[in-house]
Amino acid sequence: MTDRGLDPSLFHDDLYKRAIAEIGTLKEKLPDEAFAGLAREVIRRLSDHPAAQISSVSFPSDAKIDALTEALLEPGAEAGIAFIARVRAQGASVETVYLAYLAAAARTLGVWWEEDRIGFTDVTIATGHIYAVMRGLKPLFRPTVLSPDQPTAFFTAVPGENHQLGVSMATDVFRKAGWDIVLKRGLEHDELVQYSALSGVALIGLSAGGEYSLPRLARLIVALRISVPEASLMVGGAILETSRKEVEAMGIDILPSSMDDALAQARSTWDQTVARANVS
Secondary structure (H helix, E strand, O other): OOOOOOOHHHOOOOHHHHHHHOOOOOOOOHHHHHHHHHHHHHHHHHHHOHHHHHHOOOOOHHHHHHHHHHHHHHOOOOOHHHHHHHHHHHOHHHHHHHHHHHHHHHHHHHHHOOOOOOHHHHHHHHHHHHHHHHHHHHOOOOOOOOOOOEEEEEEEEOOOOOOOOOHHHHHHHHHHHHEEEEEEOOOHHHHHHHHHHOOOEEEEEEOOOOOOHHHHHHEEEHHHHHHHHOEEEEEEHHHHHHHHHHHHHHOOOOOOHOOOOOOOOHHHHHHHHHHHHOOO
């Protein structure tokens, strides 16, 4: 992950606000336990992020983290935007914001939750704000494109899917169109996230079945946004027929209406990724 500059204006307020709205929609659509699972995923992924130990990150004081955590517990979204503007204006890199401030705040939330200092509603509000901040930071992460002349992607199905014919067919179509596609089958949630993080892919294509896949897909999207913030995400499969509005609320980059549309949007996204990677 690479910071594209210290200009605080590079934080995308529109992405932040859109993420807040999407989280509200998901809270309405998902069972309470599934939504609580998203909060746990945010806390776990950020708390255990391997890059949080890199020496270039300047870690804030405990007092600052407590103050940030309190701000994230506020019902309104303004506290997150104000925090980003303040620390970025003070010169904090995106890595510091992402891996120091947010990761430490996530750990603090987890401790406070375990100690019953805060409840379920508090945690979902705060983790929702953390996730939205990360969405707002996404444009600051410069992806690594190893071979600009041949687009590459990683395709797989949401963990637990028994029917994987669709993702296999999509792989064949993309390969015929000149894409270098890595297809993985049968990966569990953590295995899939780990592979995505280590592979350095710029596009991850996910196939999901019907409405029953929503909780697993939502959890996976949260994990990938945290672990591979520079990657673009594409979702296809029967879930777009049964639950398109719910999937749209996850903020997916590409939700194709057909295979031709998937190819066209993926190619456009790849070209934009190459351009971002080459920005000096």
